[in-house]
Amino acid sequence: MALITLRELTKVFNETVVAVDKVTLHVPDNAVICILGPSGCGKTTLMRMIAGLEQPTEGKIFFDDDDVTELPARERNVAMVFQFPAVYPHLTVRANIAFPLIAEGVKKDDAIRRAEEVAESLEISESLDLFPDALDAGAKQKVSIARAIVRKPRVFLFDEPLSNIDPNMRVDMKSLIKKLSRDVGQTFIYVTHDQSEAMTLADYIVVMKDGKVLQYGRPEEIYERPGTDFVGWFLGNPGMNFLQVEARKFENTWCLVSDHISIPFDGLKNLETGKRYKIGIRPEHISLVDDPKEVISGICDMVEPMGGRKIVHLKVGEDRLRVKVDPNRSITPGEKVYFSLPPEHIRIFDIETGRNIPLDAV
């Protein structure tokens, strides 16, 4: 159990490549924190510094009140799970899981008993007598996870543990890890590029890009109120849609307008008349309507069936929108479609900086 504090943590490789750029974070105790971002955003480097596998160029790392910045990895008491399973091929699953305990001096019987308990919670009890080679990638990774959680470290660090697993197994592994993190009740730091993993697992999400933290907060908060257009796009399946508009005032009514849309909009105190903005709206918030009165239209470009739902791609002038619809709704490419953009779900971003502009009610 540990509260982790990162203070202005920076990592520069080869004196030129800034992988992590002045990251300051407070990770609460017993929470699952997902560090989410695209390849190359610095998330793995950040985690490797927390683990002690990488020395920061600048900044400090604290576990509770202990400054661990200079501490070597093995003295930090962290347990790690990597992208590729780390198991001993010459040991059975049981011996693999018990190994970290035996290495710590726990009595063999106790270690075995504890290993069996952990195996049960990971649903690999029936594989205890097998050697890792007999297991598929998913089961092997479960053994790695079991080896990590069998001890009681201060922090668990997971680096994309599901990225090499058959997608069909991923759903199950995801909820298993979620259940585990709740049961174990320790600090988990989980690195991923998959927003659905982050949304499912995290108590808090850290969105990173170009070595910097873009946003830190509860999943639903980040999803609902993305701090930048990038965050809006990165979270969600598919992500937020964007349209370019101009803010205008007609007599007493504010409107967001473009060649193709016009939306009366309250609460535009922070906007400038005549200035262009980017508006963002999530695919599930666009409603297709049959009545062509006072609504916006687009041409259906493509339909992606997704099982429990359907993604309709629309062309609206130069912009493209993705709309989530009921799978039973029939719609064909080339069809003209009417839709509305509910003002309460519209988010406004600065075109230059991509930053969200909070809307104060006038």
Add this chain to the structure above:
Amino acid sequence: MNEIRLENIQKAFGKKVALDDVSLEITKGTFTCVLGPPGAGKTTLLRIIAGLERADRGRIIIDGVDVGALPPAERGISFVAQDFALYPHMNVYKNIAYPLKLKKMDPREIDKKVREVAEFLKIEKLLDRNPEQLSGGEQQRVAIARGLVKDAALYLFDEPLTNLDYKIREDMRAEFRKIQQETGQTIIYATSDSVEAISMSQHLVVMNEGIVVEYGNTLKIYNRPNQLFTARYFGYPPMNLIPARVQKETSLETNYFSIAIPPELGKQLKGMNLTAAIRPESLQISQDGMKNKSVVFDSKVLLTDIIGSDTIVHLEGEKGFSDRIRAFVPRAYNALPGTPIKAGFDIKDLYIYDAQAEKLLWKGDV
């Protein structure tokens, strides 16, 4: 003959049978996904079609010509392998242009094609770079570009998006399908990802352990998987599979619910080991009553996985967590573990499989 036909393809590596009597017909101009778990034989199948591997038996016929004896270069096939290799001494532009240059295409035409495909794959800014300056995902996209730019009778892709970031995959899925629709290329695309299969392909080949389990129109298979393996594998989240039996001829019983069935069906199913299957999206959940569903049962919430606007709600199974039941709710839905809940579905969405023969026996919509 406007098609690609595989006839009784057999292939073993030593004692291990990789492909067992695989026969398929692929219509030209369509997008076909080969879906299956690792080790199903997908890669071997593609390599045999491409000519990189020789079948022990069977024929491959492209446009009426048996290509079995032809070397890879003469088959008119473009193949992007999972372990592709870029030419390290050429920049991205030259890598993509290379197959066209070999064909002695007009340089202006080459330039147009390279830039088009680079834009589609969002690598237009990388054209001057060398492969070693690219990330794994960027290299993968260059390999896809090089595969697509060729003029071929058939395009083979072996899990091309697997190593890419999730977000890029999401965009590429849609773009892949679009480019296929626009160009009318014939694509065979191997994947282990159900979401790719359902959202991209017109035709689906489901494989497992070297065998074609099922093939046909993708949506038809989704709506009516004839094999239990397909039901288990093709869906995200996967289908709920619940042990079931018929004791009295008029009802099907599970540990969660029992439903009335026609006596003729009951006679047929009596005494058999059955699996009742329901897609997570067909299962509706509610904390209050549920009037609009014909079958309703009581359960408890184990976990809710909220993924933006969708939620996977895990309900307690007989054994607790390991045999939990999943419901897909197309909105954010939060409930504490242990919350009593009702789950309901329509008979039309119920599938009954023979648990031994793993075959579909009955679907509620007939």
